[in-house]
Amino acid sequence: MDSGSGKQEIVNVVTMRGIVKRFPGVLANDHVDFTLKKGEIHALLGENGAGKSTLMNILAGLYRPDAGIVNINNKPVTFSNPRQAISAGIGMVHQHFMLVPSQTVTENILLGLEKPSFLLHLKEYDRVISDFGKQFGLEVDPTAKIWQLSVGEQQRVELLKMLYRGAEVLIMDEPTAVLAPTEIDGLFAIMRKMIDQGKSIIFISHKLNEVMAISDEVTVLRHGRVTAAGVATKTTTIPELARLMVGREVIFDLQRKPQKPGKVVVDVKDVCALNDKGLPALQGASLHVCAGEIVGLAGVAGNGQRELADVLTGLRKCSKGSICIQDEDVTNKDAGAGIRHNVSHIPEDRTHVGTAPDLSVTDNMIMKKYHQKPIGNGWFLSMQAAEKYTRELKDAYDIIAPSINTPVRMLSGGNLQRVILAREISALPTFMVAVQPTRGLDVGAIEGVQRLLLTQREAGSAVLLISEELDELLALSDRIYVIYEGKIMGEVLDGDIEKIGLMMTGTPCETAEKEQLPNV
Structure with missing residues (x-):
């Protein structure tokens, strides 16, 4: 029983040239060049909102570029959807997993494939998926429901899903963001095993120590532009990468002033x-x-x-x-x-607990102030005062957003966290x-x-x-x-x-x- 991918050309090199992608009020990618060679782990590094995920979403078929060319093995390709990208050997494991919680591991991996088309001999496929996972050190119980698995195990399912479809190039978007330290070590071991088996990996991250530990080359984006392209990891340093990311020297050792605690x-x-x-x-x-x-x-x-x-x-x-x-x-x-x-609360879940995703930056910012003057006055809400308050916090906390009326779900993770911090600290x-x-x-x-x-x-x-x-x-x-x-x-x-x-x-x-x- 074969995987659901069919015959595919081996991907030896991926190049992206002059990629431009705009969203309302934002230039996410500004004439970006990127090259991935076969058998390497290439880190794509940058601040939150630098355009890393946008660039890779173009390569994975989720977005169409406004300008630029994508080449695979020196041949231009155009992807209208992720299925076409997978057919060309490009698969993406997203930061937020695309799994159905109520289904089993095997059912999630087979979901959307042409085969099996009608009759599903689930026990047979459970065995196939189990054997397939062992090839890459991705052991996970194929009969388990997704909701029963840890975050690390769910990530393995996402990797298996892409590999089973025949992905030669794996794009891993912030794969360590939700993992415990021991799970990160396990993920890195799996990544090295995949490279040994001829795969290539694009590792999207902003964790510099992890980039130095796992990658062969690094490309750095800042404000949608490339500031360093294909730098050999062994020839650079963490402070240098940090400077390329943020455009200034970063202080890694903050001084905690001695002070006597109060009551x-x-x-x-x-x-x-x-x-x-x-x-x-x-x-x-x-x-x-x-x-x-x-x-x-x-x-x-x-x-x-x-x-x-x-x-x-x-x-x-x-x-x-x-x-x-x-x-x-x-x-x-x-x-x-x-x-x-x-009491102020900066929750672990920014999207569902810390903010109301569909409400604007202004609405989220005044959640603790809407009943207080000058924003609130009895039954009346002064939007003029609310917007003035929001603009002040937006500037003070360096929140990058198209406008204060933008829904917060449109913000990058770092800017979303700044919205929460601004609201909670200003209280x-x-x-x-x-x-x-x-x-x-x-x-x-x-x-x-x-x-x-x-x-x-x-x-x-x-x-x-x-x-x-x-x-x-x-x-x-x-x-x-x-x-x-x-x-x-x-x-x-x-x-x-x-x-x-x-x-x-x-x-x-x-x-x-x-x-x-x-x-x-």
Whole structure:
């Protein structure tokens, strides 16, 4: 039983010349040239909104260029849809997976293929998909429903789907943005195996350490133009790539000024809560955050971080325990109570929790201000005042958008995050819960977000920083709690990475300290 691709010409070289793509108010690609050679991992690097995904969406058949030529093996090609691109050996794995949650792995992989056309012998195809996955180190249960899989496993399904269709060139759009560190290592091993089997990979990213670790060559885009083309990775450095991306020197080591924390702003005691599946997510979690400090929460994804953030911001009920903000019990009160106590929330899910995607930048910006003067006055809403307020924040936070009336779903990830930060920080929070605030952002945007968090600390806000980036936690946090299976394993004051690592795998703080003691 063959894969669903049929015979295809081997793709030896892909070139894109003079590619131009415009959207209303935005020139996404401005005469871009790009070359991919067979058997290489070529990183496409750039800030959020630099035009990386747009360029690759053209190569994958999702967009038609306004100008320019795409060549495969030195022959011009024109793709009207992704099916034509796949037929030519080009497949794209998107940052947001294109899978049907209620169907199995096998059903998702076969979906849309001409064969099988009528009768589906599912057990036979389950075996075929299982064997096919083993060829590339992409083992995943073919009978599992998509919703039952982890994010890393779902990504494997997307890769299998493209490979099964015969893709010679794989475009991977921000593939590590939603993965835990251990899953990233696994993905890189899979990518190297695919290269060994003759595939070529375009790796869209803005994570410089990953680009240096996995790629052979790098092309950098800034504001839709190429600033470096086909640079051998071994001949460049992270600071140089950062400068090419953002057009200035990037400070990687932000200084946290010494300051004495103030009184306890948030006190969480023995909190228990369930996750969305009704299973225990928090099991007696206790912590506190003081004014003028950033407290980090470290842990492998899925150990109760999201549920803790939800409980603290009134988005989830807790079944046990108490939460006090500024000495007032706010246990199980709604999000409105949190807003009244000047609680700000930067959620992990920017699109569905942090913003209303179909509403404008202005509408999203005034969500905490619409009832306050001068924007709100009783039943009346002053759009003039709302737009003035939005323009001020747009300029202050360097938000790039065609206009303040643009729906936020049209913004890049970095600009969407800036909208959320502008709204939440302008509310002058007493307490801020920041969940993965720099996930998916480029180095310039990460530096900006981290500076804003440090500014909040200096202004006297209490900040709880929930992140899977240990380097970020160590750089910004005054103290770090470690969470494992919904329990706080202890508190780390000295930034000891080894101790934090042991605690993240379930070792209590006291035991972790003993295990670090040298044998006498």
